Amino acid sequence: MQKTLNKDQKYTQVSEYIHKVLSLIEKEAITEEDAQWITKETVDGFREHVNPGFLEYRKTVTVDTQFAAVEWSDEGSCFRDVNGKEYIDCLGGFGIYNVGHRNPKVVKAVQDQLKRQALHSQDLLDPLRAMLGKILADITPGDLKYAFFTNSGTESVEAALKLAKMHSDRTTFISTTRSFHGKSLGSLSGTAKGVFRKPFLPLIPGFRHVLFGDIDMMRKTFETCAMVGEDVAAVILEPIQGEGGIILPPDGYLKQVRELCDEYGTLLIFDEVQTGMGRTGKMFAAELYEVEPDILCLAKAFGGGVMPAGAIVANEKTFKSLFDNPFMHTTTFGGNPLACAAAIATINVLIEENLPARAAEIGDYFLAGLKEAAAGHEDKVMEIRGKGLMIGIEFHKDEVGYALSKGMFDEGILVAGTLVNSKTIRIEPPLTITKEEVDRVVATFKKVLDGLQTGG
Template sequence: METSTTTQTLEKEYGAINSYIKKVLSLIEKEHVSKEEAEWITKETVDNFREHVNPGFLEYRKSVTKDTQFASVEWSDSGSCFKDVHGKEYIDCLGGFGIYNVGHRNPKVVKAVTDQLKRQALHSQDLLDPLRAMLAKILAEITPGDLKYSFFVNSGTESVEAALKLAKMYNERNTFIATTRAFHGKSLGSLSATAKGVFRKPFLPLIPGFRHVPFGDIDMMRKTMESCALVGEDVGAVIIEPIQGEGGVMVPPEGYLKQVRALCDEFGALLIFDEVQTGMGRTGKMFCAEVYNVVPDILCLAKAFGGGIMPAGACVASEKVFKSWFPNPFMHTTTFGGNPLACAAAIATINVLIEENLPQRAQEVGEYFINGLREVAAQHQDKVLEIRGKGLLIGVEFHSDEIGYEVSKGLFDRGVLVAGTLINSKTFRIEPPLTISYDEVDQVIATFKTTLETLKV
């Protein structure tokens, strides 16, 4: 009797929630929603973030937006822009922290994924899947130097995890060097390389063997390698972002990355480039390694790798490194990494980057963008400290967090989204799609000017 009552209760709850599900699905079908529907969507989104996702997100949004803007709910996107559920358009200079290199919903990428979806969505996990093989060949051809073999993943932190495990298996060393202000992800292995204390402290102790040296300080890196060798803890790999993204768009000193490469060779360590944010044309070349003419032993990719359509990433390595996984390809695996939809998206993304020459375009538009921002900043030196970057990875640094917060808020209120953060808004990033038009760049620069002129701090 008790079991029957419980079953009836569960069925009743399923019935209620299924009605809710049907309403949500009906909204997904719609190209446009009414004012009343938009208001319902907004209320449901805010309430459900508070009750079922994480109320901290609402507090974060309130801290970086004005008035009721915290409740802005994104609904559609295309090109370099997205719209909220009420139809207000924003120029996307956050770009999902570097996801939308080929634009929002690039038609070629959408078509490739849709075509693949019509035939097969996921693979059997046992037979050979063709798109994974073809994408691996493409990467071997376009990545620098002798990088040849690829392991496919779903995200940046997974790419870094794969790189760390690959390095450990290659030379059986347990010591890694990362840099201060680095960000490599938040799973336990990648978090051990990440340098931000606020993310690390709650999870200490992390994976042992990681040491951090100041980014750009080659002398300290040499001393650390020497010390590790003297005590029998030889460095297995150095993991580094060619340009630090989360750290504030920190561009390396002249010759630094080549010196790191030379140090790794001298001490028998591998060099891992985390290009999750700098890769796929973002900094003016297909890969930032090419900007500095340095070939790593392992290259980590993600974010824009899936074309802003599918979660996708890759860990690419030379044969001498990757062959440690040859005897047992199941030493490191992932269920969804390299799935047909993700591979189709990545292949189409690379096609767009090549055919539309987007890396070169990123360099040219980036120079124009940076120069325009600097002209504005020159009139507000009491507020703006520096504009820096490569290609369309741009950092705007202010004299204080407070100024950065207010500028981020002002830009958002005027229809421009930038990468301001709750943790540190002294510097925000500008990472628009590489397809952003000059007119849109001019609009962002003009909005930046207006925001600074009306700023009250």
């Protein structure tokens, strides 16, 4: 838009543009001409007004001109681009769509709530927050009882860290290598990846990182901290590491961490932003490993793939620091009526359709198929591992992961090959994915892998 226009002219042009956009949103079906306009506006908009880096990233993980693929609609386990091409979504927004894309029960709950009230006044008591809190207390492990609601995973981790600081006068936190807890300053302090951390150093003081899975190193760190008067306030862990490459804990490791925390009077925070809501074959990965944390962090799939929503759930001894002044930590939109409606409906779908158990069953089927397809490609595929529908395929080289991701995208399968790390690609489809869709993904994986083997 020309900067030389006066304010009225500028607003007139903006209004015309808005009307065109809204008319496209309103359409049940778009034309080929519409699709071309949407694609051009999207690419131009990212280049000039969002971040041109996203365009370069898309070029690295797609084939030829497909970097400009623009998603437009979704349903079930799939989404479609603006030109109508359908993709099976095995990325799932890094674990957002546990109950599927636009699950009708979740959409209905949000629409029903929207007819009544969208956001709350911030002063009166809002009923859905109370009801969702009760539901979470009933379904989370152990004596987790009180909930604080957020809008995202990093906000959930921030809330957990602040709650742990309020619980005692301790300021030391232990996190692990290859961990990912978010990118706001507090959660980034717990995140391990150097490429995300370095530009923002120094981060929040008091964080120490130990090798994930090394209980001896964890114990020695506890001992050292106690000896120098820097007792540990909390340990924060992903029960299964997601961004780190679907890293499973060694047998007994999480229970040993729990025992160490109990021995030293330290809180245990489980970051289940990615592992929660049925993803690993149980409602929460804490149940998978029979460990009860003091604080549980949720987000991603918590809003059912319809609303941004997150939460922490803590036991009373930990949460009671907020009783005297509940305004010590707040968020304007956390726990809003629409998000709570979506979360309540999501939990209902998970329970009624037995999706955690289904994730375990389909996950075993998926893993077996992928391993069979990879047989004979040991020179390229290092390991295939996972729990439930949280699966990682680790390659010997990043380049193989890039090529595999590109090839599968060209065949209509989206997997999580990322710019930052393609040595391990993640497969995290909706828990509603059918066996037929799994078969197609496995067949495509084999086809592309065979092509890499013969064609390089």
